[in-house]
Amino acid sequence: MEFSEHIKTANVEDVVLRLPFQPPARGTLCITGHHLLFSDREADCCRRRQVLLLLRNIDAIEKRTGSGSSGTITLKCKDLSVIQLDVPGMEQCLNIAHSIEALSSLECVSEMYPFFFRPKDLSLQDQWGLSTPEKHYAETKELHERWRLSDVNRDYSVCPSYPPAVIVPRAIDDDALVKLAKFRHGGRFPVLCYYHRTNGMVVMRSSQPLTGANRKRCREDELLLQAVIDGSDKGYIIDTRSRQQSQQARVTGGGFESKANYDRWKRLHRQMERGKALQESLIKLVEACSDQSHNMDRWLSKLENAKWLSHVQTALSTAGLLAECVERDGHSVLVHGSEGTDSSLLISTLAQLIMDPCCRTLEGFLALLEREWVQAGHPFQQRCAHSAHSHARLQQEAPVFLLLLDCVWQLWKQFPLALGFSEALLLRLATEAYASDYGTFLCNSDQERCIAGVKGNTHCLFQALLRPGEREHYFNPLYERMELAIWPSVHPQSLQLWEGFFLRWTQHARQLEENQREIRSMVIEWSKLTAS
DSSP states (O other), X not given: OXXXXXXXXXXXXXXXXXXXXXXXXXXXXXXXXXXXXXXXXXXXXXXXXXXXXXXXXXXXXXXXXXXXXXXXXXXXXXXXXXXXXXEESHHHHHHHHHHHHHHTTOOOGGGSGGGTOOOTTOOTTSOSSSOOHHHHHHHOGGGTTTEEEEOTTTXXXXXXXXXXXXXXXXXXXXXXHXXXXXXXXXXXXXXXXXXXXXXXXXXXXXXXXOOTTTTOOOHHHHHHHHHHTTTSSOEEEEESSOHHHHHHGGGGTOOOOOTTTSTTEEEEEOOOXXXXXXXHHHHHHHHXXXXXXXOHHHHXXXXXXXXXXXXXXXXXXXXXXHHIIIIXXXXXXXXXXXXXXXXXXXXXXXXXXXXXXGGGSHHHHHHHHIIIIITTTOOHHHHTSOOSSOSOOOTTOXXXXXHHHHHHXXXXXXXXXXXXXXXHHXXXXXXXXXXXXXXXXXXXXXXXXXXHTHHHHSOOXXXXXXXXXXXXXXXXXXXXXXOSOOOOOXXXXXXXXXXXXXXXXXXHHHHHHHHHHHHHHHHHHHXXXXXX
16 A cells, blocks of 8 residues: 555645644645654744654544635644644645544554654664563573573464563473463463562462353462462462452453462452543543633542542552562562453552662663563553544553553652653653654564564664663653662652643643753753762
């Protein structure tokens, strides 16, 4: 397919562009296969404004007729910005809108912009990711006595959403893994995601067991979990569903680990919203943040009704519970919900940030995201197909990754010295997950990326963020490594709205950003002076 087939009108003169906090500009609008380009023709060369918008960033398009023969197109973007185009001529306006609608919703991965993005300072020959399961295992030598690296999933036949290599107990062979994978939803059998270097306890993650109404058992699954806590009195299973939800799952073939068959494991239920409920919460929050009435009571009511901060509170408290089990009580933990691709990853990631100072550096945090989200099979393409503005609601959409970044921001606010990265990094990641020049968040699993040729034909975002010019913008100049765990407060008064993201296109957020930039510059200059 040629992109030109979707472009009804490629260029339009005399278009008026309206952006937040900027005066209207008149100029030329161009549409390419992946971008919307606006060039201000009225200003002189020094003040000429150019806007380049990745079409994938557009979440919703609204058209309306204007005075005379003109029309207005409002573009509501996934990064929550709103752009207005006044286009002369109704036919041209409709053609532009039709072209944008078609090109912003391309579904074929190989037609997306990361396959065409070629920056001068990056090479496709560069290493694509920061690490691999093999490298992670090799670097964690404490694991080698009781844990092994298995390539049972090398052809993705055992679990389509897992990477080719996973870390499992040494006592469990590959034949057993094949059998127990059939007992877990989507084949996501328990694998190691974190090893506590001080006390030797671990965090495992998986999907729900397929016990069903007949209470089916899997001896291999029981043996694996037994091997995890060998030499310990007990372990904890944190189920991110309520007790009632996990029992209801048996009707459709799912279920939970019974006390009779997993007698040394104690099950804890912490209900976390997912899917449609989480997506609707984001929509309501963005709607509240767009309210121009300036009525404080109405604003607070809408904010409470959105329940977004309740989701943040639940995620942080559940992650804190997991960290307490491992760090304070000295017990290993298995975390899962139903599919094991969303809330399980959210909780395991936050718990590692709480416990492990290595995960709180700039490089460590990006490596954690790569390991726990990209390699572990979070379905980015499904979850981030649309943001808060789209009128087309898909069943698979859910802002789980955005919720993670919000929770990390809460940690960053509560412990400003303990995290080695800035808020700017979190904002960049929130934008890139929905629309990116890079291939990191394409597809739903490692297998899909291999089939589509993502690693050989696109650039890696995480590698790009660690380049000298980029990392200067994303490191935290106040950072001081803290070896102890950081325990976040989850009291309502301790949690704040992430204004930098949800109010980023308001005048208030603009002033905050300028103040933060000035403070950051002062801190960096002071650091240079004290160092010399």
